[in-house]
Amino acid sequence: MKIAVLLRPVPDPVEELELSDDGTDLDRDFLGYVLNEFDDHALEEALLLKDETGAEVSVWALGTADEVDQILYTALAKGADRACKLGDDLGALDSRAQATLFADALGDEAPDLILTGVQAADELVGQVAVLVASALDLPHVEVVVGTEPVDGGIRVTKEFWGGITGDYQVALPAVLGIQAAREAPRYVAVSRVRQAQQEGNLEERDVTAPEPAPGVKVVEMRIPEAGEGAEMIEGDEAAAADAIVEILRRAGVA
Amino acid sequence: MSDNVLVITEHLEGEPTEISFELIALGRRLAADLGGQVEVLVAGDGAAAMADRFGGADTVLVVDDARLDGFDPEGHPRVAAAVVEARNPKVVLVPYTSEGMDVASELAARTDLPLVSYCKDVRAADGLAATCQLYAGKIEADVEVEGDRAVFAVLSGAAPAADGMSGGAGAVETVDVGVDLPGRVQALGFTQPEAGDVDITAQDVLVVVGRGIESEDNIAEAEELAEALGGAVAASRPVVDQGWLPKTRQVGKSGLTVKPKVYLALGVSGAPEHVEGMRDAATIIAVNTDPQAPIFGVAHYGWVGDLFDLVPELLERVES
Numbered sequence: 001m002k003i004a005v006l007l008r009p010v011p012d013p014v015e016e017l018e019l020s021d022d023g024t025d026l027d028r029d030f031l032g033y034v035l036n037e038f039d040d041h042a043l044e045e046a047l048l049l050k051d052e053t054g055a056e057v058s059v060w061a062l063g064t065a066d067e068v069d070q071i072l073y074t075a076l077a078k079g080a081d082r083a084c085k086l087g088d089d090l091g092a093l094d095s096r097a098q099a100t101l102f103a104d105a106l107g108d109e110a111p112d113l114i115l116t117g118v119q120a121a122d123e124l125v126g127q128v129a130v131l132v133a134s135a136l137d138l139p140h141v142e143v144v145v146g147t148e149p150v151d152g153g154i155r156v157t158k159e160f161w162g163g164i165t166g167d168y169q170v171a172l173p174a175v176l177g178i179q180a181a182r183e184a185p186r187y188v189a190v191s192r193v194r195q196a197q198q199e200g201n202l203e204e205r206d207v208t209a210p211e212p213a214p215g216v217k218v219v220e221m222r223i224p225e226a227g228e229g230a231e232m233i234e235g236d237e238a239a240a241a242d243a244i245v246e247i248l249r250r251a252g253v254a
Numbered sequence: 255m256s257d258n259v260l261v262i263t264e265h266l267e268g269e270p271t272e273i274s275f276e277l278i279a280l281g282r283r284l285a286a287d288l289g290g291q292v293e294v295l296v297a298g299d300g301a302a303a304m305a306d307r308f309g310g311a312d313t314v315l316v317v318d319d320a321r322l323d324g325f326d327p328e329g330h331p332r333v334a335a336a337v338v339e340a341r342n343p344k345v346v347l348v349p350y351t352s353e354g355m356d357v358a359s360e361l362a363a364r365t366d367l368p369l370v371s372y373c374k375d376v377r378a379a380d381g382l383a384a385t386c387q388l389y390a391g392k393i394e395a396d397v398e399v400e401g402d403r404a405v406f407a408v409l410s411g412a413a414p415a416a417d418g419m420s421g422g423a424g425a426v427e428t429v430d431v432g433v434d435l436p437g438r439v440q441a442l443g444f445t446q447p448e449a450g451d452v453d454i455t456a457q458d459v460l461v462v463v464g465r466g467i468e469s470e471d472n473i474a475e476a477e478e479l480a481e482a483l484g485g486a487v488a489a490s491r492p493v494v495d496q497g498w499l500p501k502t503r504q505v506g507k508s509g510l511t512v513k514p515k516v517y518l519a520l521g522v523s524g525a526p527e528h529v530e531g532m533r534d535a536a537t538i539i540a541v542n543t544d545p546q547a548p549i550f551g552v553a554h555y556g557w558v559g560d561l562f563d564l565v566p567e568l569l570e571r572v573e574s
């Protein structure tokens with residue numbers, strides 16, 4: 001089995017976000033990037049399938065920014081067999097353009113399974129998994145929380161809500177959007193990542209960005225007012241504890 | 255093209271979901287601005303039996319097809335796309351849920367319509383526009399559609415469900431879209447969650463830990479506080495995905511919806527998928543080191559600071 005995993009760098013969620021001068025994007029000059037957390041789960045699920053079936057795992061990313069290299073080397077250190085980056089300076093691409101690039105590249109590779117994260121927090125359109133599947137005319141299942149290889153395909157568990165899940169048998173090849181791997185994503189020592197970096201086995205493929213289709217334009221971005229509607233408690237932890245105990249009393253629970 | 259709004263409804267085990275009615279309510283508002291009507295699509299095996307639930311719509315389009323057993327990630331988007339082609343609505347509203355995630359973008363791709371996701375509001379008075387939540391709720395974006403038709407994937411809470419339950423004609427129309435289903439995805443059945451040790455939906459007080467709790471060992475401190483307050487500990491998704499607490503303790507979109515008297519959130523950022531499960535709690539108190547955390551947007555009271563400094567102080571006061 002051949003498994004391809006799509007990896008996307010996103011602005012580090014622990015960092016403070018600031019807006020660009022024209023107010024239609026983030027100020028990206030000093031932003032740190034990390035791997036989208038759901039993609040880490042997609043990679044983990046692929047590596048678990050590799051452990052079980054001996055599958056070959058390749059990881060794919062767009063662009064040549066430093067964080068892309070870092071993410072791909074980390075994936076190699078964790079056990080991915082191949083890492084490939086597509087394109088050079090692609091500029092801003094919408095989801096459909098991104099999906100087209102991946103579909104073109106992966107169409108030639110013909111993996112049995114394409115895994116993505118369920119969503120990326122910085123994307124207005126989203127569902128790249130489904131768009132890649134549509135472009136390649138493959139079946140897809142989003143919000144997957146576990147897979148099991150079986151004869152003639154793969155069995156997947158899709159999460160609905162309230163803890164209700166549904167099981168599906170999916171014919172291969174297929175595309176899955178992973179919400180959570182069966183196990184928490186594995187850690188890898190920094191030294192192993194550095195070693196992968198020294199080995200430097202990143203493949204590069206040239207791709208051309210498609211013409212953007214008319215779609216959706218951001219007019220304004222805002223950072224919602226902190227504590228809009230909330231009464232903010234001032235002072236140190238002792239003052240906060242006093243205030244919170246008072247709130248609990250008024251709510252009739254302390 | 256018509257001036258209508260088409261709402262793609264969803265259902266689980268014969269019951270339409272709450273968000274389906276929220277979208278009909280939103281659709282009514284948009285249809286009034288567009289001078290059109292609200293049509294809803296109810297698709298599935300046994301869909302006809304649900305048609306009379308949609309009196310909030312002007313027209314109820316029913317696709318009752320035995321092949322669409324449960325939810326079919328391959329069939330449902332194809333049926334929705336065929337109905338969009340046949341009815342030509344100006345606006346298509348899809349719930350941004352587990353089902354909607356399989357439906358919305360395939361539908362958009364098949365019909366070549368632009369898609370806007372994470373919408374908390376959609377407007378149609380002056381061109382199509384939406385307000386979207388990005389970066390896990392940390393950023394709000396106002397967007398405009400460049401054409402005159404689009405698909406919007408809408409978060410729960412965009413309009414009151416009650417407003418979408420009546421007020422239309424509810425005329426039922428059975429449609430035969432004759433789609434071809436390749437049958438590559440086969441439903442094997444649903445699994446209900448196992449009952450947990452604690453029912454978090456029945457508690458007066460929930461002490462809720464998010465990723466800010468940092469490690470499994472630190473949960474004990476939250477347990478102690480919850481116990482002292484006569485409540486229980488609940489959690490956000492990452493805490494459960496790490497295996498630190500069972501799934502039955504998860505609040506949110508894919509967890510449980512809770513409405514306790516007091517919801518004390520410790521190190522929870524307040525992503526839209528979490529907020530969906532707790533925004534109706536009577537008193538929400540949030541503690542977070544990040545003053546920008548979106549949880550402060552839904553909380554009634556907030557303190558910017560370290561939960562590990564606060565919890566011992568709170569314990570001391572509550573236990574005495």
Ligand SMILES: Cc1cc2nc3c(=O)[nH]c(=O)nc-3n(C[C@H](O)[C@H](O)[C@H](O)COP(=O)(O)OP(=O)(O)OC[C@H]3O[C@@H](n4cnc5c(N)ncnc54)[C@H](O)[C@@H]3O)c2cc1C
Pocket residue numbers: 013118119143179352390463464465466467489490491492493504505506507508509510520521522523524525526527528531541542543544547559560561562
């Ligand atoms: C389809 C889908 C369904 C989902 N369903 C759910 C769901 O049901 N429930 C759910 O919760 N999520 C769900 N999510 C995930 C959701 O998007 C967020 O990723 C998640 O809610 C974030 O959890 P968190 O707030 O604990 O973590 P983070 O977003 O990482 O936030 C941690 C917070 O802790 C703060 N913090 C750190 N250290 C401290 C400290 N010492 N003291 C105080 N504060 C501190 C940080 O400032 C930060 O705000 C779902 C996602 C998807 C895509």
Ligand SMILES: Nc1ncnc2c1ncn2[C@@H]1O[C@H](COP(=O)(O)O)[C@@H](O)[C@H]1O
Pocket residue numbers: 006007008009036038039042060061062095098115116117118119120121123125126127128129
């Ligand atoms: N530019 C990208 N590079 C690599 N993977 C991507 C990219 N965009 C989307 N993906 C994959 O698709 C998933 C869903 O992203 P999105 O559909 O944009 O919310 C991500 O979690 C990634 O796995």
